[in-house]
Amino acid sequence: MLQSLDDQIVFAPRWPASPFPGLRPFRVTATEDESLIFYGRNRAKDEILARLNSSHLVFVVGPSGCGKSSLLKVGVIPALEAGLLTHAGANWRIAEMRPGDRPVRNLACALAALRTDADGNDVSDQVYDVLCSDENGLWLVAETLAPRAAPNPLLILIDQFEEVFGSQIVAPSEAKSLLELIVAFWAKAHPNLFLMVTMRTDFLEQCANFPKLADAINATLFMTPVLRDSEIKSVISMPPEPYHGVVEDKLVEAIVKDTSSEIGYSPDHLPLMQHALSWLWNNAVSAAGLSNSPPRPDAIAPSKIIMLTHDRYVAHGGLKGILNEHADAPGRTERARTTHRPGGVYPPVGTRREPISPVANVRHGSCNACRLWGSGAGKSRFGIFRSERLLPGSPAFGARSGRTHRRESRKPDSSMGQVARLGRRGGRKDSKISRARCVGMPVAAS
Numbered sequence: 001m002l003q004s005l006d007d008q009i010v011f012a013p014r015w016p017a018s019p020f021p022g023l024r025p026f027r028v029t030a031t032e033d034e035s036l037i038f039y040g041r042n043r044a045k046d047e048i049l050a051r052l053n054s055s056h057l058v059f060v061v062g063p064s065g066c067g068k069s070s071l072l073k074v075g076v077i078p079a080l081e082a083g084l085l086t087h088a089g090a091n092w093r094i095a096e097m098r099p100g101d102r103p104v105r106n107l108a109c110a111l112a113a114l115r116t117d118a119d120g121n122d123v124s125d126q127v128y129d130v131l132c133s134d135e136n137g138l139w140l141v142a143e144t145l146a147p148r149a150a151p152n153p154l155l156i157l158i159d160q161f162e163e164v165f166g167s168q169i170v171a172p173s174e175a176k177s178l179l180e181l182i183v184a185f186w187a188k189a190h191p192n193l194f195l196m197v198t199m200r201t202d203f204l205e206q207c208a209n210f211p212k213l214a215d216a217i218n219a220t221l222f223m224t225p226v227l228r229d230s231e232i233k234s235v236i237s238m239p240p241e242p243y244h245g246v247v248e249d250k251l252v253e254a255i256v257k258d259t260s261s262e263i264g265y266s267p268d269h270l271p272l273m274q275h276a277l278s279w280l281w282n283n284a285v286s287a288a289g290l291s292n293s294p295p296r297p298d299a300i301a302p303s304k305i306i307m308l309t310h311d312r313y314v315a316h317g318g319l320k321g322i323l324n325e326h327a328d329a330p331g332r333t334e335r336a337r338t339t340h341r342p343g344g345v346y347p348p349v350g351t352r353r354e355p356i357s358p359v360a361n362v363r364h365g366s367c368n369a370c371r372l373w374g375s376g377a378g379k380s381r382f383g384i385f386r387s388e389r390l391l392p393g394s395p396a397f398g399a400r401s402g403r404t405h406r407r408e409s410r411k412p413d414s415s416m417g418q419v420a421r422l423g424r425r426g427g428r429k430d431s432k433i434s435r436a437r438c439v440g441m442p443v444a445a446s
């Protein structure tokens with residue numbers, strides 16, 4: 001049967017402009033679906049679906065930069081939307097958030113955004129009050145947003161959960177509340193609610209200080225494996241194919257060698273590889289004279305194949321050389337001061353110590369950028385690269401010295417110290433509004 005025009009538009013694949021996203025995680029937006037260029041994670045995806053199926057909660061843990069966020073955003077979520085968790089169906093509603101400086105407020109905002117029929121601020125306040133006032137808040141909210149009889153399951157993705165341990169948290173009670181909400185949800189999962197959490201392995205230690213959270217993590221952990229060499233080969237060579245591109249075998253081998261887990265894991269391997277591939281792709285597109293109409297899978301094939309060559313990779317200094325070269329591009333220093341785009345790479349912009357934004361603090365605290373800073377130019381470029389990848393939009397990242405990073409990343413965690421103190425005093429509930437006042441929210445869990 002012929003599809004209507006509307007159906008064809010809805011189901012047309014939304015190819016991204018480039019086969020490689022560069023430094024940032026893969027993502028799905030209204031116009032670009034990067035699950036179409038995502039490879040190497042089928043086994044991990046199946047494992048996570050199995051955990052969601054059995055416990056409705058999964059903690060996706062792994063070393064910094066190993067691909068946790070990408071795996072969930074363009075691996076697991078599209079699989080759920082394709083109906084692969086059969087008993088839940090395919091009509092998912094998805095709330096995605098990061099703890100940031102107000103973990104529960106940010107969760108409430110993400111959940112409220114699902115209610116398109118009401119005033120966003122009102123709903124957000126109501127959800128916030130429910131989440132703050134009852135540790136079964138997730139169950140209560142699910143009853144409203146995804147009642148048990150309804151066909152739309154609700155998925156919450158809490159990305160970069162390690163932020164709850166950061167000193168940027170302005171309301172420590174919210175960090176503690178988020179932990180308690182997760183623990184209560186694990187003890188009693190709502191049939192129509194599923195929860196996925198990503199966290200760097202470095203922060204498992206801090207979780208151990210909260211025994212119930214540790215129990216929940218033990219029962220629901222998925223340890224994200226570093227991509228194997230065979231998987232790295234496919235993530236290099238497969239994405240360009242529909243874009244009429246080819247990666248020389250020799251180049252694939254060289255990158256696999258430079259990033260291999262056999263030489264020891266580095267949190268920079270995967271992002272550096274992505275950055276180099278994205279740069280090589282743009283470079284090859286320009287060399288073919290196609291900058292104005294880069295090849296796309298959904299457009300007429302160009303007259304020339306886009307070739308990513310080993311010679312060009314070597315000529316530009318491999319993974320690190322390409323990073324440095326990009327950082328040295330004319331005009332970049334000025335841009336670094338003014339626009340800090342996610343995924344961009346910028347040169348150092350001074351080493352003066354300046355006031356540091358709270359967001360900058362936590363993300364540096366939660367990454368390994370400090371270890372990359374050092375005397376060599378390459379090292380400081382690396383530092384910038386890590387900073388930029390992890391600090392999109394932070395106004396302060398470029399003005400900080402390596403020493404500052406190092407000192408801060410060693411600083412004992414202040415917000416969770418406060419949370420622990422609050423816990424001892426039993427002072428969790430900071431909501432001024434009682435549950436009964438929450439219009440539209442059921443008061444009692446069944």
Ligand SMILES: Nc1ncnc2c1ncn2[C@@H]1O[C@H](COP(=O)(O)OP(=O)(O)OP(=O)(O)O)[C@@H](O)[C@H]1O
Nearest residue numbers: 023024025064065066067068069070235270271274
């Ligand atoms: N399967 C994959 N194939 C190719 N590149 C990948 C893959 N997964 C992730 N990447 C790339 O690796 C880098 C890190 O990815 P991502 O941000 O998802 O990792 P992460 O583990 O969430 O990092 P962090 O610890 O900083 O939160 C990004 O450049 C991303 O584009």
Ligand SMILES: [Mg+2]
Nearest residue numbers: 068069160198
């Ligand atoms: Mg991540």
